[in-house]
Amino acid sequence: MPKLKTHKGTAKRFRLTKNGKVMRMKPGRSHLRRNKKSSLNSDFRHAVPSSVKSIVKKVQVLAGKAAT
DSSP, X not given: OOOOOOOHHHHHHEEEOTTSOEEEOOSSXXXXXXXXXXXXXXXXXXXXXXXXXXXXXXXXXXXXXXXX
16 A cells, blocks of 8 residues: 655644644734734734544544544
8 A cells, every 4th residue: 555645735734733633723814914903913823723523534634644
């Protein structure tokens, strides 16, 4: 069986932790940040865990880290 290739779009958007959590960045951070509150802008800098189970499973498969 050949190795599975990593889906590069998924690798750029998500990060898997050691315990298997999927971390993602919040949307809306690219433009029009002047009009947003400073507390919201500081929240954009940190990754948040993705808790939707269907997305977590898809990301793990695309990243090549799915539990067999």
